Each structure stands twice: as C-alpha cells, then as structure tokens.
Amino acid sequence: MTDEPRYIHIKQLKKTYFGPQDQVEVLKDLDLEVAQGETVAIVGASGVGKSTLLHIVGALDRPTSGRVMVGGREIFQMDEASLASFRNRQVGFVFQFHHLLPEFSALENVMMPALIARQDRAQAQKQAMELLDEVGVAHRSSHRVAQLSGGEAQRVAVARALVLGPSLLLADEPTGNLDERTGELVHQLLVKLNKSHGLTTLVATHNQRLAEALGRRVRLADGKAFSLDQAGPSEE
Numbered sequence: 001m002t003d004e005p006r007y008i009h010i011k012q013l014k015k016t017y018f019g020p021q022d023q024v025e026v027l028k029d030l031d032l033e034v035a036q037g038e039t040v041a042i043v044g045a046s047g048v049g050k051s052t053l054l055h056i057v058g059a060l061d062r063p064t065s066g067r068v069m070v071g072g073r074e075i076f077q078m079d080e081a082s083l084a085s086f087r088n089r090q091v092g093f094v095f096q097f098h099h100l101l102p103e104f105s106a107l108e109n110v111m112m113p114a115l116i117a118r119q120d121r122a123q124a125q126k127q128a129m130e131l132l133d134e135v136g137v138a139h140r141s142s143h144r145v146a147q148l149s150g151g152e153a154q155r156v157a158v159a160r161a162l163v164l165g166p167s168l169l170l171a172d173e174p175t176g177n178l179d180e181r182t183g184e185l186v187h188q189l190l191v192k193l194n195k196s197h198g199l200t201t202l203v204a205t206h207n208q209r210l211a212e213a214l215g216r217r218v219r220l221a222d223g224k225a226f227s228l229d230q231a232g233p234s235e236e
Contacts, residue, residue: 010069013032014028032225040203042220044220054204055172092170100160106132106152113164117164137155151185155189166199167199169193169199190203
C-alpha cells in the first residue's frame with residue numbers, strides 16, 4: 001500500500017452463494033485497501049473468488065455482508081439510480097472474452113456506452129476514435145468483430161471500457177484468451193493506460209508476468225486477501 005490517498009476500502013467482505021442443498025462461502029471477512037492511481041494484481045487459484053471480488057467492487061454483484069467504499073462512498077448504501085450511475089460512469093470493465101457486439105464495427109462498439117449515456121454522437125465518435133488510436137487499432141475502426149484478431153478485439157474492448165472516462169478499471173483475466181505475445185502487448189497497454197488516464201486498476205489474473213508488471217500483488221486464499229509480502233495459507 002502506498003502513501004497515496006485510499007481509493008478502495010473493503011472491510012469484512014463476505015460473499016456466500018446459496019444452492020438448493022448447500023452454500024458456498026467464497027469470500028470470508030476479506031479486507032483490502034487500494035490507493036488512488038494504484039495498479040493491483042489479484043492472484044490465486046481457480047475458484048478462489050477473484051472474479052467475485054471484482055464484480056462486487058464494480059457493483060455487478062452484491063456482497064452478503066461487509067463494507068465496500070470507493071472514492072469515499074459506501075457503494076452498497078447508494079440507491080439503485082446512484083449505483084447504476086457509479087457502475088456505468090465511474091467503472092470500466094474488461095473481461096477475458098471481449099463481449100463486443102458482432103453486428104457493429106470497432107468504432108461503433110467503442111461509441112456504444114457514450115451513445116447509451118445520451119452523449120452527442122459527433123463527440124462520442126471523436127472520443128472513440130482517439131481511444132482506438134491510443135490502444136493501437138484506429139486503422140481497424142471500420143472493421144466488424146469477426147474481422148479482428150483476438151488481440152485487436154481485446155484492445156477495442158479496453159477502449160470501450162474507457163470511453164466514459166472512468167476512474168476505476170477492473171480487468172478480469174484480460175489476457176486469458178490470448179497467446180503469450182499478444183497477451184504481453186495487452187499487459188503493456190494496461191500499465192500505460194493506468195498512468196495516462198490516472199486510473200486505479202485491479203486486474204484478476206493467472207498470468208504471472210502480468211501480475212509482476214503491476215504495482216502490487218494481492219493473493220486470495222481461504223476467502224481472504226494477502227499481500228504477497230506477508231504469510232498466508234498455501235494455495236496447494
């Protein structure tokens with residue numbers, strides 16, 4: 001943890017999934033703090049709750065109990081309209097699979113969140129093109145998803161995540177569906193964008209090289225978060 005202002009503060013976070021005959025406690029009194037502008041890799045074994053944690057921080061899912069404060073606001077005490085605004089405008093999401101809309105071009109995909117937010121079309125297009133240029137795929141702006149490589153599509157997805165100017169970027173296994181070389185380019189892009197856009201960035205990943213490229217690594221185990229500089233339960 002740096003001396004920068006605290007941006008994310010999670011206290012005693014619990015998430016339990018209830019089935020018809022049993023329940024699974026994924027997160028158990030998890031505590032985590034992230035400084036403003038920090039890049040943090042969330043690592044750990046499959047099924048340990050990395051995606052669940054990101055989904056809760058980004059308000060895609062609700063915790064069973066605990067506090068989640070982002071930018072000084074306890075997000076799950078917001079009303080539904082405020083929570084939707086937080087999720088749509090302050091948070092950018094990048095997933096393992098790009099989830100681009102195949103019937104639209106790369107440019108149209110990046111513009112989509114801005115258009116949904118009822119921004120001026122000309123301004124949305126200008127901003128989308130600038131982002132496509134920044135992530136290195138402006139030359140593919142008119143191409144549909146099926147015409148893009150996996151790495152190109154993921155770069156378009158990153159641009160789409162940034163089009164509304166979020167302060168928080170959440171990336172869930174962003175290179176998990178890419179080959180090593182292409183994944184490395186996406187690693188470099190995420191680090192560069194964190195600095196150029198002043199983002200606070202959390203990345204859930206199995207990729208050791210990506211984790212090491214980020215500012216800090218936090219391992220999830222037994223439902224809790226451990227800095228890799230401190231002892232914690234084995235993943236074995």
